[in-house]
Amino acid sequence: MxxxxxxxxxxxxTCTLALPPPAxxxxxxxxxxxxxxxxxxxxxxxxxxxxxxxxxxxxxxxxxxGPQALVSIFAITAVLILIANQRAQHQHQKSTAARRTNIIEALDVLAADLSAGRPPIAALEGAASISPDLEVAHAAAKLGADVPTALIRASTKPGATSLRALAAAWRVTEESGAAFAALTERLANSLRADEAIHRQTESSLAGARSTARILAILPAFGIALGYALGAHPLTFLTATPPGWLCLAAGLALTTAGLHWTTRLSRPEAPHV
Known part of the structure; x- marks a missing residue:
């Protein structure tokens, strides 16, 4: 060989295993x-x-x-993909939390407008100005379409699962004549309590995530220490078959460790 x-x-x-399947x-x-x-x-x-x-x-x-140049390019690409993946996960968590917060604020506005005597269509317009996820439901209400179905479709976005409960409350109001303002207010209070628990969980898991990231960058300090001692670790990793095996194993273990830590430290989204 x-x-x-x-x-x-x-x-x-490595390229075959690292690249994700089509979304x-x-x-x-x-x-x-x-x-x-x-x-x-x-x-x-x-x-x-x-x-x-x-x-x-x-x-x-x-x-x-040549093998050395190709392995070097591969290693740099794998590290960049890993960094980009971590940043994308962080941005996804931030956008999900922001959507949950906007929906809670929109439900507060919706409950207040309904309690003040505004019709549901007009109240949805005010709520849609706070949360864009309610714009489709407002448009469906104006056109006389099925509002619960529009809310259920909007709930498929990350962080918008609470809209399923709003769709259920809307349907119960249509079928039984229950007070939609009271249902919406209770839903907003329940979501606010769940969000408080979710934030406490996120705060408690922040230390574990930081530790995992620090452990992931320790190999870079090991390489720097090797050069300080007079060795040439990068040459060994990119120019010799044992080094290629060590490099591939290190990148694979680092990726698996970060993925495993992310899965373990991912809190469950609040359910209603």
Missing amino acids: TPAFLAAALTLL AALHRLQTHTGKRPNLTRSPLRIRLTRAVLLAPPTALATAIL
């Missing part, structure tokens, strides 16, 4: 464009297909650049 072949195999395997948004886009996605394909089959497609360009790049 030549060094070039081993470098190509390691690069191909659900891509399936919806293909559906709208007239292409029916094959939802029966398993993630393993998708990754095997990707490996077959990546094999020729990986072999060509290894032949042109």
Whole structure:
């Protein structure tokens, strides 16, 4: 087994395992464009297909650049992808929390307007000015469409699951004539209590997440310490077959550790 072949195999395997499968948004886009996605394909089959497609360009790049340059490019790309993934998860958590807060504020406005005697359509307009997730429901109410269905569709966004409870309250009001203002006020109070618990949980998990990030960057200090002692760790990692194995194993373990810590420290969204 030549060094070039081993470098190509390691690069191909890591790229195949690191890149995520197509997201659900891509399936919806293909559906709208007239292409029916094959939802029966398993993630393993998708990754095997990707490996077959990546094999020729990986072999060509290894032949042109050489194994050391290709492994170096691969390592830098893997680290950048890992950093971008962590930042994307952080931004996703922030946007989800902001959406939950906006919906609670919108429900407060909706309950206040309903208690003041405004009709539900006019009250929804004021609530939609606070939370954009209620704009579709307001448009459905103005057109005489099914408002609960519009709310349920809007609840599929991260952080908007509480709109399912609002849809249920709207439907109960239509069918039984219950006071929609009282139901909305109770729903807002319940969501506010759940959000307080959610924030306490997030604060308690912040230390574990910070520790995981610190542990993930410790290998960089190890490399710097190696150079301080007169060694050449990067040359070993990028120019020798044992170094390639160590580099691939280190990146894989770091990625798995961060993913595992994120899964363990992810609090459950509040349910109503």
